[in-house]
Amino acid sequence: MKILVCITHVPDTTSKIQFTDNNTKFDKNGVQFIIGPYDDYALARAVELKEQLGASLTVLNVGEADTEPTLRKALAIGADDAIRINAFPKDSLFVASEIAAIAKENNYDLILMGRESIDFNGGMVHGMVGQLLGMPSVSPVMKLDIEGDTVKMAREIEGGKEYLEAKLPLIAGCQEPIAEWKIPNMRGIMSARTKPLNVIEPSQNQSATAVVEFKLPPAKGAVKLVDKDNVEELVKLLKNDAKVL
Amino acid sequence: MSILVYIEHADGAIKKTSLEAVSFAHALAQQTGGGDVVAVGLGTIAEDQLAKAGEAGASKVLYVKDSNLDAGVIQAHADAVAQIYEKVGAETLILATSSLGSAVAARLAVRLQAGLVSNVVELPDLSSGYQVKRSIYTGKAFAVTTVDTAHKILAIKKNAIDLKTDGATASVELVSLDIAQANFATTITSTDQATGEVLLPEADIVVSGGRGLKGPENWGMIEDLAKVLGAATGCSKPVSDIGWRPHHEHVGQTGVKVAPTLYIAVGISGAIQHLAGVNSSKYIVVINKDPEAPFFKAADYGIVGDAFEVLPKLTEAIKAVI
Ligand SMILES: Cc1cc2nc3c(=O)[nH]c(=O)nc-3n(C[C@H](O)[C@H](O)[C@H](O)COP(=O)(O)OP(=O)(O)OC[C@H]3O[C@@H](n4cnc5c(N)ncnc54)[C@H](O)[C@@H]3O)c2cc1C
Numbered sequence: 236m237k238i239l240v241c242i243t244h245v246p247d248t249t250s251k252i253q254f255t256d257n258n259t260k261f262d263k264n265g266v267q268f269i270i271g272p273y274d275d276y277a278l279a280r281a282v283e284l285k286e287q288l289g290a291s292l293t294v295l296n297v298g299e300a301d302t303e304p305t306l307r308k309a310l311a312i313g314a315d316d317a318i319r320i321n322a323f324p325k326d327s328l329f330v331a332s333e334i335a336a337i338a339k340e341n342n343y344d345l346i347l348m349g350r351e352s353i354d355f356n357g358g359m360v361h362g363m364v365g366q367l368l369g370m371p372s373v374s375p376v377m378k379l380d381i382e383g384d385t386v387k388m389a390r391e392i393e394g395g396k397e398y399l400e401a402k403l404p405l406i407a408g409c410q411e412p413i414a415e416w417k418i419p420n421m422r423g424i425m426s427a428r429t430k431p432l433n434v435i436e437p438s439q440n441q442s443a444t445a446v447v448e449f450k451l452p453p454a455k456g457a458v459k460l461v462d463k464d465n466v467e468e469l470v471k472l473l474k475n476d477a478k479v480l
Numbered sequence: 481m482s483i484l485v486y487i488e489h490a491d492g493a494i495k496k497t498s499l500e501a502v503s504f505a506h507a508l509a510q511q512t513g514g515g516d517v518v519a520v521g522l523g524t525i526a527e528d529q530l531a532k533a534g535e536a537g538a539s540k541v542l543y544v545k546d547s548n549l550d551a552g553v554i555q556a557h558a559d560a561v562a563q564i565y566e567k568v569g570a571e572t573l574i575l576a577t578s579s580l581g582s583a584v585a586a587r588l589a590v591r592l593q594a595g596l597v598s599n600v601v602e603l604p605d606l607s608s609g610y611q612v613k614r615s616i617y618t619g620k621a622f623a624v625t626t627v628d629t630a631h632k633i634l635a636i637k638k639n640a641i642d643l644k645t646d647g648a649t650a651s652v653e654l655v656s657l658d659i660a661q662a663n664f665a666t667t668i669t670s671t672d673q674a675t676g677e678v679l680l681p682e683a684d685i686v687v688s689g690g691r692g693l694k695g696p697e698n699w700g701m702i703e704d705l706a707k708v709l710g711a712a713t714g715c716s717k718p719v720s721d722i723g724w725r726p727h728h729e730h731v732g733q734t735g736v737k738v739a740p741t742l743y744i745a746v747g748i749s750g751a752i753q754h755l756a757g758v759n760s761s762k763y764i765v766v767i768n769k770d771p772e773a774p775f776f777k778a779a780d781y782g783i784v785g786d787a788f789e790v791l792p793k794l795t796e797a798i799k800a801v802i
Contacts, residue, residue, distance in 0.1 A: 248733050248753045252620040272734050327596065328589065351582075353733065355616050355623070357598050358577075362554070362586025371555055371665045374583050377727065392552070392579050393490065393681050395673030395728055401666040408583075411734055412727060443595035443629045447611065450622040452759070458766070458776045463785030466794045469765070470801055472781055477763045479685070479742040480709075480802055 236290035236403075237341065240281045241334055241348040241360070242309055243271035244302035248353065254449040261354075261449070270305055272416075273349025277407075279414035280379060281347050282313035288381060291315055293341075297324045297333050303432065310427035311419035317430065322437040325445065327355075331363030332439040338368055343404065345386070350375035350408040361408035371401050374408025481515040483508060484570040486561050487533060488552075488580060489525050491675060496643070496682050497576035499536040501636050503644040505574040506537025507603055518542060519650070520564045522549040522557055527652050534650025536643060541652045542568075548659070551668040552580040558587035559663045564655065565592060577635040578681065585635050594631035601640045618733055618756040638681065638739040639760070680729060683712035685742045686761075688731055690716040690754075692747020692768065692787055696724035701787070702746065705795045708802070714738065716748045732757035747787045750775025767791065 246252070246266045253262040270278065278294065285292045294314040296302050299321065306317040320333045338346060351358035358374065365372025377396065378389035384403050389396045391410065419427070461469040474480040483505040487498035502519055509515045519538040521530055523546065530541045544560055561584060565573060573588065575581045577598050589596035599615040601622065609626050615637055616623045680686065687706040689699060699713075706713045713729060720730035731738055733753035739760035746767045748754060755778050758764065766779040769786050776782045783790050 246617075248756070252617045254621075327586070331590070353618055356618060357596075358582045359586035359589065359596060359598065362558075362583050363590050365555075366558070366587040366590035372583065372587065373554065373666055375579060390579075391728060392671070392673065393495075393728075394677060394679045395671065395726075397552070397671040397673075398669045399666050400669055405666075412721075443589070443593075443627065444597060445626050445628065446623045447626055448624040449616075450613075450624065452620070452622070455778060456780075458779040458782045460776075460782050460784065463783050463790050466783070466790060466797045469781055469783060469794065470797045473742070473763070473765070474801055477742070477780070479763055480798065 236288055236345070237343045238281050238284060238290045238292045239338060239341070239343040239346045240274070240278045240292065240294045240309070240314065241346065242274040242278065242294055242296050242305065243349065243352040243354070244268050244296055244298050244305040245271045245352055245354045248272065252451070258449045259447070268305060270309060271349045271352050273351060273353070273410050275416050276411050276413050277347040277349055277409035278309055278312055278314070279417045280409060282417060283414055284381060285313065293318060295320070295334060295337060297322060297330045299323055306432055307427050308419060310430045310432070311423040312417045313423065315430065317432040319432065319434050320437050321434050325442040327357045327359040327363060329442040331360045331367060332441045333437050334360070335364050335367035336438050337435070338364065345403060346406040347409055350410045358408065361406050365406045370404050370406055372406040372408070373399065373401065375410040376407040377410055377413055379407060379409070379413055481512060481572070482568050482570040483515060483517050483572045483574060484565050484568055485517065485519045485538065486573065486575040486581065486584065487519050487521050488576065488578060489521065489523070489529065490679065492526055492529060494521070494525070494529055494532055495576065497578060497638050499532065500638065500641055500643055501574045501576045502533050502536035502538050504603070504636050504641045506644060506647070507641060508572070508574070511603060511606065516540065518568050518570065520544065520561060522546065522560050524550055530652045531649050535645050535647045537647045538650045541650045542655045543652050544655050544657055546657070548664070553664055553666055553668060554580065554583045555587065555665065556659055556663040558584045558591065559659050560657055562588055562591050563657050571631055573633045575635055577637050582635055585633050589633055592631050592633070593629060594633045595627035595629040596633040596635070597625050597627060598635035599637045600634045601637050603641070615760065618737065619759040620756065637760070678710065678712040680712040680714055680736050680738060683738065683740050685709045685711035686714050686738050686740045687711045687744045687746070688714035688716070688748060689719065689746050690748030691718050698788070699725065701791045705744070705791060705798070708795055708799050716754050745775055746791060748775060749773050750778060
């Protein structure tokens with residue numbers, strides 16, 4: 236069994252979001268980059284499946300050289316080898332078509348990734364890869380087990396979940412509680428240094444959208460505090476000022 | 481030019497976010513000098529419900545009445561919408577950003593060779609090309625994005641537009657499609673869904689509780705207030721991690737992103753990852769006993785106090801005025 240996990244390289248969830256170059260570029264100054272939290276769940280589940288079923292596990296990122304520490308971290312968590320498609324990820328179609336090209340060559344049985352990246356929140360790549368490869372894609376998946384060639388999943392829907400089954404090969408966009416995030420141990424970190432990280436040039440170069448400008452939302456005004464013994468005042472504000480009651 | 485809108489339904493009623501997508505399409509059609517707004521519904525939906533799409537701005541509703549499509553099988557829905565899109569000769573597809581909608585849209589983007597933008601928050605700016613504003617960094621920023629393809633798909637974020645309710649009744653036309661069996665490669669074996677409750681991602685008011693509530697036995701207070709307000713209930717991540725509340729109530733960076741007009745947070749500290757899920761709310765009320773809780777910085781109104789004391793009083797006071 237061959238598993239591919241696609242990961243994003245994104246700002247830590249506590250980062251201050253700022254832009255430079257006339258609001259056309261993300262300001263990386265002082266920002267810590269991490270494996271996307273949803274991708275991290277996908278990776279954690281893949282490591283469990285690898286241990287359980289004896290699979291090979293490849294991680295892939297479409298990104299420039301500065302994403303390599305993030306790929307090394309995925310190797311430390313338990314992936315066997317890594318692929319970096321050497322390109323700035325222009326949009327979802329760009330990323331999806333590069334992933335699909337690699338997947339076509341390598342015949343993975345299972346392709347996992349996060350439900351969405353936490354920078355652009357598109358939530359599209361799994362579906363696009365699925366369509367490009369003619370494979371089913373399921374997202375957001377919160378439980379995934381493999382029995383023989385059958386994949387049993389739970390998918391989150393508004394207000395609950397849906398249970399589904401499909402045959403391999405399959406693509407899933409993952410979220411919690413599919414597995415618990417794994418923290419690399421010392422042995423993992425040491426072995427990650429010598430695991431293969433293959434850099435491949437992009438072969439498809441497709442995109443359909445482009446960002447022309449970033450914007451920040453207007454700053455929030457100060458909070459209006461109401462005394463705890465005067466909740467009627469809050470009700471009045473909600474009714475008359477905010478007009479939400 | 482025709483615009484197609486993919487509408488979703490829950491418990492036989494069209495989702496509010498899908499009606500917003502219809503209103504968005506209507507406004508977009510006006511902006512480009514008219515054109516048909518055709519809505520498509522899949523599965524089993526009452527015809528009077530479908531007519532609601534007319535009130536929201538659709539000129540016509542195509543109804544693919546097929547019980548095989550009742551379950552939201554992603555590939556099958558994508559195939560059905562693609563067939564309808566081609567039949568109608570549409571140039572743009574509008575839908576709501578949602579669990580099913582986003583998954584369907586992604587497949588369609590490839591199949592229809594259409595540029596796809598999700599979490600769209602405003603009507604496109606057509607003054608220089610086709611520029612769409614979308615929410616990114618989980619609500620912490622926006623990106624103005626150009627769409628370079630002839631065909632376009634926009635997945636709309638909740639509250640991007642005011643819902644239109646004064647449209648004319650739309651004609652409902654039955655359409656039958658041949659959907660290849662291969663599109664049903666994933667089988668939905670069962671669903672486990674709260675019925676009759678207000679759905680969290682759709683809710684206009686959300687009452688959310690955090691670890692400050694001490695235990696699941698204290699959620700009655702949250703539910704009482706939610707009931708009075710007709711609100712959905714939510715929670716912070718640790719609350720769903722410990723199993724006090726079901727996972728689909730978890731709000732934040734890694735959970736549901738809500739965009740209500742009113743978000744009431746009780747006993748939640750306001751960690752940046754929680755705020756990421758609520759920053760599209762119009763008004764935020766915070767009740768926390770710690771005056772230094774970071775949530776107050778993101779709030780419009782706040783009460784520093786013990787939830788166990790404040791919440792029942794607030795529920796009574798609200799009951800008295802509505
Ligand atoms: C990558 C990542 C992703 C994450 N994603 C999410 C996410 O999606 N959603 C999320 O919520 N969190 C998320 N978190 C966790 C987040 O960092 C916080 O740990 C979490 O939000 C805290 O939950 P809480 O406010 O309920 O609990 P606490 O931080 O423990 O806060 C409890 C609050 O209750 C108040 N309180 C206590 N007793 C009372 C009382 N009697 N009356 C009134 N107030 C009281 C306290 O003053 C305190 O402010 C994420 C973390 C990481 C690292």
